[in-house]
Amino acid sequence: MHRQAHSWRGQCGPSAGFHRQQWQHRQHRRPKYNVPLNVIESDDAFEVNVFAPGFDKSQITLSVSEDILTIQGNKPLAEGDDPAFVLQEFPIKTFERRLALNGKVDTSGITAKQENQVLIVHLPKSEEARREEIKIDVI
Numbered sequence: 533m534h535r536q537a538h539s540w541r542g543q544c545g546p547s548a549g550f551h552r553q554q555w556q557h558r559q560h561r562r563p564k565y566n567v568p569l570n571v572i573e574s575d576d577a578f579e580v581n582v583f584a585p586g587f588d589k590s591q592i593t594l595s596v597s598e599d600i601l602t603i604q605g606n607k608p609l610a611e612g613d614d615p616a617f618v619l620q621e622f623p624i625k626t627f628e629r630r631l632a633l634n635g636k637v638d639t640s641g642i643t644a645k646q647e648n649q650v651l652i653v654h655l656p657k658s659e660e661a662r663r664e665e666i667k668i669d670v671i
């Protein structure tokens with residue numbers, strides 16, 4: 533199974549690499565390794581909110597390698613406890629999300645906490661990403 537990192541491409545938002553999925557009325561199944569997330573940008577950081585219901589913080593790992601943030605969840609289920617889903621929209625055993633940081637994050641300052649079933653990852657911007665925009669007047 534191919535897992536591709538999402539790209540930030542300098543900014544945060546659908547036009548900058550985070551693509552909104554087009555939900556249609558056709559049958560659609562979210563990959564089991566995938567969980568929904570939101571990315572919020574402020575002046576000095578990005579915040580990634582990962583919806584991970586049922587996963588305790590001890591079952592979630594984060595790592596950065598080759599400028600890619602990997603967020604994984606792994607929760608063992610007792611044998612025979614696999615539900616007979618009619619519809620499944622979020623994972624119950626494992627998930628993985630990978631985000632390309634593209635040099636925009638100071639990886640030494642990344643922190644994470646969990647609140648109300650949401651993993652909140654704070655990604656401080658690198659100095660390059662914090663540079664102020666310069667306006668140039670046309671004369």
